[in-house]
Amino acid sequence: MALLFGTAGVPKSSPSRDTASGIARVHELGLECMEIEFVRGVRMGMAKAREVRGVAESLGIALSVHAPYYINLNSPDREKLNASVQRILDSARIGSACGARDVVFHPGYYMKSSKENAYARVKEQLGQIVKTLEEESIDATLRPETTGKRSQLGSLEEVLRLSSELERVLPCVDFAHLYARTRGGANSYEAFAEMLAEIEATLGKEALRRMHIHASGINYNKGGERAHLVLRESKFNYRAMLRALKDYGVEGMLICESPNLEEDALLLKREYPLV
Numbered sequence: 001m002a003l004l005f006g007t008a009g010v011p012k013s014s015p016s017r018d019t020a021s022g023i024a025r026v027h028e029l030g031l032e033c034m035e036i037e038f039v040r041g042v043r044m045g046m047a048k049a050r051e052v053r054g055v056a057e058s059l060g061i062a063l064s065v066h067a068p069y070y071i072n073l074n075s076p077d078r079e080k081l082n083a084s085v086q087r088i089l090d091s092a093r094i095g096s097a098c099g100a101r102d103v104v105f106h107p108g109y110y111m112k113s114s115k116e117n118a119y120a121r122v123k124e125q126l127g128q129i130v131k132t133l134e135e136e137s138i139d140a141t142l143r144p145e146t147t148g149k150r151s152q153l154g155s156l157e158e159v160l161r162l163s164s165e166l167e168r169v170l171p172c173v174d175f176a177h178l179y180a181r182t183r184g185g186a187n188s189y190e191a192f193a194e195m196l197a198e199i200e201a202t203l204g205k206e207a208l209r210r211m212h213i214h215a216s217g218i219n220y221n222k223g224g225e226r227a228h229l230v231l232r233e234s235k236f237n238y239r240a241m242l243r244a245l246k247d248y249g250v251e252g253m254l255i256c257e258s259p260n261l262e263e264d265a266l267l268l269k270r271e272y273p274l275v
């Protein structure tokens with residue numbers, strides 16, 4: 001494998017908004033992967049998913065899926081909790097039919113819980129999800145994402161701990177979110193290299209060879225992430241990130257979530273060999 005570059009969802013320049021057209025456009029642009037965004041719900045059916053798989057395989061485009069945004073595995077409300085679990089399961093089921101193994105999601109909010117209690121609840125729910133997927137013989141890797149808002153569970157430490165304590169769980173490392181979460185603290189080559197060293201120390205070298213990464217321009221306020229921006233309009237040091245990824249031999253997928261999607265994905269792909 002290598003480090004593949006792609007977009008979070010269908011490229012802006014795709015002539016049509018459906019997933020298969022998006023994959024074709026990713027291929028035309030010279031990008032290598034795409035994350036299917038189930039932002040407001042998993043609305044794709046099995047037949048469509050198989051069609052998407054065919055298109056992606058024929059063009060050699062790697063896929064991942066992002067579960068719907070509204071997920072809170074620490075919700076005190078039973079119904080909301082069950083709906084969150086279902087959203088992750090459905091994303092994995094349809095993703096798997098699309099040929100995507102990695103299922104990215106935001107684990108949830110601390111709410112009124114202590115960080116430790118929130119972690120324990122999220123871990124328990126994730127453990128159940130892993131069990132269900134195993135029973136259904138779905139070969140998915142669950143990827144809790146490092147989150148940008150300080151009210152959300154999803155520090156690098158939490159995501160690594162979930163990954164080391166549960167089978168079939170590995171991190172989705174969103175470096176822009178970590179920059180925003182630390183309110184600009186994590187924004188140098190040294191900071192990014194330290195994160196990669198921590199991943200290697202916790203999960204082994206193999207984890208660096210199958211990474212799932214998000215990057216974009218971003219800004220922040222007191223609570224962390226404020227908005228995603230175009231890379232060049234943001235202070236997020238993407239060149240330092242790329243250099244650290246290169247030095248650590250990171251392989252896998254790097255998904256660009258900037259508002260201009262493919263333009264920044266192409267910028268990252270172009271800069272990567274030069275950093």
Ligand SMILES: [Zn+2]
Nearest residue numbers: 066105106145
């Ligand atoms: Zn995300």
